[in-house]
Amino acid sequence: MKPFVFVNIASSIDGKISDESRKQVRISCREDFQRVDRLRAFSDAIMVGIGTVLSDDPSLTVKDERLRYERVQAGKDENPIRVVVDSRLRIPLNAKILDDRARTIVATTEKGLERVKLIEERAEVVVFGREKVDLRLLCEYLYKIGVRRLMVEGGGTLINSLLREKMIDEFNIYYGNMIIGGRNSPTVVDGESFADPVRLELISCQKLGEGIFTRWRVVYR
Numbered sequence: 001m002k003p004f005v006f007v008n009i010a011s012s013i014d015g016k017i018s019d020e021s022r023k024q025v026r027i028s029c030r031e032d033f034q035r036v037d038r039l040r041a042f043s044d045a046i047m048v049g050i051g052t053v054l055s056d057d058p059s060l061t062v063k064d065e066r067l068r069y070e071r072v073q074a075g076k077d078e079n080p081i082r083v084v085v086d087s088r089l090r091i092p093l094n095a096k097i098l099d100d101r102a103r104t105i106v107a108t109t110e111k112g113l114e115r116v117k118l119i120e121e122r123a124e125v126v127v128f129g130r131e132k133v134d135l136r137l138l139c140e141y142l143y144k145i146g147v148r149r150l151m152v153e154g155g156g157t158l159i160n161s162l163l164r165e166k167m168i169d170e171f172n173i174y175y176g177n178m179i180i181g182g183r184n185s186p187t188v189v190d191g192e193s194f195a196d197p198v199r200l201e202l203i204s205c206q207k208l209g210e211g212i213f214t215r216w217r218v219v220y221r
């Protein structure tokens, strides 16, 4: 069994999620950040790849105090569980995601064993796989500990692997009113292309702030 897995990501009109520097680019407008905050608050866990942690140093917490309060009233932790996919345990000790504002799980492989003790002082470490984190085993584990709604915030490399494993149920993509350009700028789905393009069904599409918010169901064949 696996959680319902949905991606939420902000893209430029030309499909880029950052520029060639790979540093965080503000693509979402205020309205979209509010939508993302609500989505986080209604998730059990939020997952990112180590590439995103190294580029953005995200905290992945719910920003709106009222939303955190509502979670607590509903018997949940203030913030969803944060999950980092990191085969070699490259996560910096001072990463914001390792602070005490939320429970954090760092998923690694046999390649990361040397740093496990160090990271375990700040987060839970789980080992799934030999070279790359076995995403299927990780999602089964998350389901076992009670995660039913898993939000994936990126980046493109992690999303590619999850798609290959047929793990993603839905894409929520906000298209900001900008073109970033650049052959080497990261995109919503990076890595190798698919021999047979992954098909999507449009769930909804609406103008939001200065951009467009779209929801897509993934149709696996």
Ligand SMILES: NC(=O)C1=CN([C@@H]2O[C@H](COP(=O)(O)OP(=O)(O)OC[C@H]3O[C@@H](n4cnc5c(N)ncnc54)[C@H](OP(=O)(O)O)[C@@H]3O)[C@@H](O)[C@H]2O)C=CC1
Binding pocket: 008, 009, 010, 011, 017, 018, 019, 021, 022, 023, 024, 025, 027, 048, 049, 050, 051, 052, 053, 055, 056, 085, 086, 087, 088, 089, 090, 132, 133, 134, 135, 153, 154, 155, 156, 157, 158, 159, 161, 162, 186, 190
């Ligand atoms: N606009 C937006 O909404 C967002 C933009 N971004 C942007 O995306 C970029 C980062 O994306 P990217 O570089 O692709 O990094 P990712 O966050 O996708 O992390 C990828 C890394 O995760 C590790 N990993 C471990 N196991 C797996 C596995 N099974 N499958 C895939 N990856 C695995 C790998 O490193 P290792 O082998 O060392 O473990 C891999 O290189 C940044 O520029 C960031 O700003 C990110 C999120 C949202």
Ligand SMILES: Nc1nc(O)c(N)c(N[C@@H]2O[C@H](COP(=O)(O)O)[C@@H](O)[C@H]2O)n1
Binding pocket: 008, 009, 010, 024, 025, 026, 027, 028, 032, 033, 036, 048, 052, 056, 057, 058, 059, 060, 061, 153, 154
């Ligand atoms: N929704 C959205 N819009 C953008 O324009 C973005 N750049 C991102 N980035 C994602 O948000 C993470 C930062 O989260 P915190 O504010 O630190 O909680 C970042 O790592 C990306 O995953 N998202």
